Amino acid sequence: MSGREVVQLSSALQRRLSGGHAEPRAIPHSIDAEQALLGAILVNNDAYYRVSDFLLAEHFTEEAHQKIYSVAASLIRAGTVATPITMKTYLGDADFGGQTVMQYLARLAADATTVINAGAYGRTIHDLALRRRLITVGEDLAERACQASLDDAPAALIERTEEALLDLRAAVPAGHLDGRSAAEGGAWMLERVRGLRDGLIASTAIPSGLVELDRATNGGFQRGELWILAGRPGMGKTVAMTTLSRQAAREAGVLVFQAEVTPEQQWARYLADLAYRPGHPLPFGRIMAGRDLDDEEIWRLEEAEKRFARLHLHVEYHSPVSMAQIAFGVKAEKRRLARSGVRLGVVFIDYLKFISASDRYRGQRVLEIGEISGGLKQLAKAEDICVVLLAQLNREVDKEARLDRRPGKEDLRDSGELEQDADAVLLVYREAVYLERKFKATNDPETGARLIDKQNSLELILGKNRAGPTPTLHLWCDMAHSAIAQTTRGGF
Numbered sequence: 001m002s003g004r005e006v007v008q009l010s011s012a013l014q015r016r017l018s019g020g021h022a023e024p025r026a027i028p029h030s031i032d033a034e035q036a037l038l039g040a041i042l043v044n045n046d047a048y049y050r051v052s053d054f055l056l057a058e059h060f061t062e063e064a065h066q067k068i069y070s071v072a073a074s075l076i077r078a079g080t081v082a083t084p085i086t087m088k089t090y091l092g093d094a095d096f097g098g099q100t101v102m103q104y105l106a107r108l109a110a111d112a113t114t115v116i117n118a119g120a121y122g123r124t125i126h127d128l129a130l131r132r133r134l135i136t137v138g139e140d141l142a143e144r145a146c147q148a149s150l151d152d153a154p155a156a157l158i159e160r161t162e163e164a165l166l167d168l169r170a171a172v173p174a175g176h177l178d179g180r181s182a183a184e185g186g187a188w189m190l191e192r193v194r195g196l197r198d199g200l201i202a203s204t205a206i207p208s209g210l211v212e213l214d215r216a217t218n219g220g221f222q223r224g225e226l227w228i229l230a231g232r233p234g235m236g237k238t239v240a241m242t243t244l245s246r247q248a249a250r251e252a253g254v255l256v257f258q259a260e261v262t263p264e265q266q267w268a269r270y271l272a273d274l275a276y277r278p279g280h281p282l283p284f285g286r287i288m289a290g291r292d293l294d295d296e297e298i299w300r301l302e303e304a305e306k307r308f309a310r311l312h313l314h315v316e317y318h319s320p321v322s323m324a325q326i327a328f329g330v331k332a333e334k335r336r337l338a339r340s341g342v343r344l345g346v347v348f349i350d351y352l353k354f355i356s357a358s359d360r361y362r363g364q365r366v367l368e369i370g371e372i373s374g375g376l377k378q379l380a381k382a383e384d385i386c387v388v389l390l391a392q393l394n395r396e397v398d399k400e401a402r403l404d405r406r407p408g409k410e411d412l413r414d415s416g417e418l419e420q421d422a423d424a425v426l427l428v429y430r431e432a433v434y435l436e437r438k439f440k441a442t443n444d445p446e447t448g449a450r451l452i453d454k455q456n457s458l459e460l461i462l463g464k465n466r467a468g469p470t471p472t473l474h475l476w477c478d479m480a481h482s483a484i485a486q487t488t489r490g491g492f
Contacts (some may be wrong), residue, residue, distance in 0.1 A: 027132060027135070028128045028131040028132055028135075029061040029128055029132070030061075030124055030125065030128055031061065031062065033121045033124040033125050033128075034060050034061065034062060034065045034121075034125055035065075035108055035111065036111075036112065036117070036121045037051065037069075037118055037121035037122055037125060038065060038068055038069060038072070038108050039108040039109055039110075039111050039112030040112045040117070040118045040121065041069075041072050041076075041082065041118070042072070042082065042083060042084065042105060042108055042109040042112065043109055043112045043338070043341060044341070044343060045072075045076050045081060045082055046204075047118035048072065048073060048076050048082075048118075049195075050118040050119040050122065051118060051119060051121075051122030051123075052073065053188060054122070054123075054126055055069075055122045055125060055126055057069045057070040057073070058129070059125050059126050059128075059129035060125060060129075061128075061129075064096055064104075067091060068087070068091065068105070068108075071087050071090045071091060072087060074090075075087065075090075076200075077200065079198075079199065079200055083109075084101075084102055084105035084106050084109060085102075087101075087105060088101050088102055088105070091105075112338070116334070116383060116384045137161065137164045140161075140164070141157070141161050144157055144160075145157060203219050204222070204223045205217070205218060205219025205220045205221060205222055205223075206219075206220050206221040206223075206248045206251050206252045206345040206346055206386065207219065207220040207221075207247065207248070207250075207251055208220040208221060208244050208247055208248060209243065209244065209246075209247025209248070209250075210244075210247075210460075210473065210475070210484075210485075210486055211486050212471070212473045212486065213460065213462075213473060216462060216465060216467070216468055216469050216470075216471055216473075217424060217465060217467045217468065218467045218468060220248070221248060221345065221346045221386035221388070222386055222423070222467065223345070223380075223384045223385060223386055224380050224381045224384060224385075224386070225380055225386050225387075225423035225424065225466075226373065226376050226377040226380050226386075226387050226389065226421055226422050226423055227386060227387070227388045227389070227422060227423060227424040227425075227426065228388075228389055228390075228391050228412065228418055228419075228422045228424070228425045228426065229241060229244075229388055229389070229390050229391070229426045229428065230390070230391040230392065230393050230407070230411075230412055230425065230426070230427055230428070231392075231393060231407070231427060231428030231429065232392070232393050232397055232398060232407070232433075233392075234430075234433050235428045235429060235430050235433060236428050236430060236458055236477060236479060236484070237350070237351065237390050237428055238260065238261060238269070238350055238390070238482075239269070239477065239479055239482045239483070239484060240426075240428055240458075240460070240484055241256070241348050241350055241388070241390060242266070242269045242270060242273055242482045242483075243273055243482070243483055243484045243485070244348075244388070245313060245346070245348050246270060246273060246274070246308075246311060246313065248345060248346045249311035249312050249313035250311060250312075251345070252312065252342070252343055252344065252345025252346065253312040253313075253314075253333065253334075253337040253342045253343060253344035253345055253346075254311075254312060254313045254314070254344075254345065254346050254347075254348070255313075255314050255315075255316065255329065255330060255333045255344060255346075255347045255348070256313070256314070256315045256316065256347075256348045256349075256350070257315075257316050257318060257321050257326060257329065257347070257348070257349045257350065258315055258316070258317055258350050259317070259318055259319040259320060259321050259349070259350060259351065259354035259355075260319070260350050260351055260353075260354060260390075261350070262317075263315070263317055264288050265284070265288065266315060267315075268284040268285075268287040268288045268482075269284045269482035270308060270482075271284070271287055271301055271304045271305065271308065272284035272287055272480075272481045272482050272483070273481060273482050273483045274304035274307055274308055275287075275297075275300040275301055275303070275304040275481075276478065276481045276483055277300065282297055282300060282301075282481070283480035283481060284480070284481065284482050285480070287301065312337065312342050314333055314336075316329050319354050320354045320355065320356040321349070321354060321355055321356070322355070322356045323355065323356075323357070323358070323372065323375050323376075326347075326349065326355075326376075326379070327379055330344070330347055330379065330383055330385065331383070334383065344383070344385055345385060345386065346385065346386045346387075346388060347380075347385055347386070347387050347388070348388045348390070349376075349387070349388070349389050349390065350390045351389070351390035351391060351392070352369070352372070352389055352390065352391040352392065352418075353392060355372050357369075357371050357372055358371065366417075369417055369418060370417035370421075373389070373417050373418050373420075373421040373422070374417065374421055376389060376421075377421045377422075389418075391412060391413065391418060392413045393407050393411045393412065393413055393427070394411050394412070394413045396411065397411050405429070405434060406427075406429050406459065406461060406472075407427045407429060407461065407463070408427070408461075408463050409425045409427070409463030409464050411427075412425070419464065422464060423464075423465075423466045423467070424462065424464060424465050424466065424467070425462070425463040425464035425465075426460055426461070426462060426463070427460070427461040427462075427463050428458065428459075428460060428461075429458070429459040429460075429461060430454075430457065430458050430459070430477070431454045431457065431459075432451055432454045432455050432457065435447055435450055435451040435454060436451055439451050456476055456477055456478060457474065457475075457476070457477065458474075458475045458476070458477035458484055459472055459473065459474060459475070460472070460473040460475055460484075461473075
């Protein structure tokens with residue numbers, strides 16, 4: 001039975017459902033949910049794959065919405081982008097409450113705010129469709145029970161109703177049952193793999209700009225995950241965050257909560273990174289000072305600013321910053337980006353020390369950090385983003401007695417909850433930091449030579465990686481220019 005037929009239930013049944021009152025109860029439906037889902041699909045076709053495994057066109061109440069969903073699904077599965085323009089041809093000249101097809105589709109797209117809730121909208125539509133079918137089963141039961149003769153066995157009526165209810169039970173999507181059977185799960189995953197291979201499903205990973213890191217993590221920053229970027233002071237945590245956030249902002253929206261350095265320092269770091277030229281230093285310190293810059297250097301900054309303006313990157317400054325402020329900022333940035341058709345992908349927080357916890361564990365830092373890391377993990381999953389939290393390592397790493405000062409995930413400071421909650425732990429290590437200290441203390445020529453050799457070397461150690469291997473990446477870095485790269489960087 002279609003959604004339209006269900007809505008047109010007999011007046012006699014509606015009176016029974018309303019307890020005998022003349023005013024019938026409303027049939028379960030939500031036009032708002034249907035419009036919100038269709039709008040989300042038009043804004044970002046990936047939203048379709050959040051509902052495609054359980055939602056059918058017949059689950060929509062409005063016939064127009066059934067047609068729109070059916071056409072969009074056909075186009076997307078065929079590898080064509082579903083937009084108001086591409087869909088117009090297949091929808092004809094139908095009237096949508098005084099609006100043309102293009103006007104109605106444009107309104108759906110304009111009113112859409114996010115694709116994150118597409119799954120929830122789809123489940124709402126599906127649940128309401130099941131409720132309407134339950135009403136139909138109830139109507140059939142009521143009518144048969146009233147009209148049955150003395151020869152009709154009640155057991156037969158019960159059996160028929162049970163069969164109808166079992167059919168309904170089978171229509172509940174696997175996602176509603178908190179799992180899939182082996183057959184369902186395997187088939188679902190194989191279909192997803194084929195879709196990724198054939199380009200029908202876009203990867204949800206956001207590239208980090210570092211080829212080896214992307215390879216180890218199956219494409220880069222993964223939505224729904226919490227990453228920890230940690231290191232001792234001076235090792236380059238903020239430098240790494242600067243480059244990684246800039247690179248990620250080329251493919252998706254990036255939000256940075258900068259609680260450690262000043263706005264001048266952070267923006268100068270971004271421009272120094274983009275204005276880098278071998279042999280022509282323009283450190284972020286000189287950019288901050290703003291003095292003694294020649295015309296060529298100003299031109300480089302202007303060109304860097306133009307490139308930077310094309311990135312989907314926003315920086316918030318709060319020190320300290322609360323979990324509530326982070327959550328509010330994420331939702332606000334998602335709404336802002338959605339207006340331009342961009343999806344928020346990665347949120348960087350610099351750094352853990354400046355996040356204020358609730359009063360629940362006041363004075364118990366270990367428990368406070370557990371609350372923070374757990375909250376950030378839930379935020380990543382709820383908002384479908386990757387959260388990258390910068391953190392400090394224990395002082396034990398710096399002690400002379402430690403022969404190998406390369407850090408491990410066990411060196412995370414204050415709480416084991418960080419390691420437990422994190423999907424990936426990235427540890428920043430620069431041997432040059434320790435060589436410089438030793439050279440200043442001893443003036444040893446051999447140490448000085450090694451310092452020169454290691455000055456632009458940075459190791460990014462994957463201490464934990466749920467997605468795969470835990471290699472050590474050997475990268476090029478330039479601390480003065482706030483830049484890291486896979487290999488030595490070339491020109492502008």
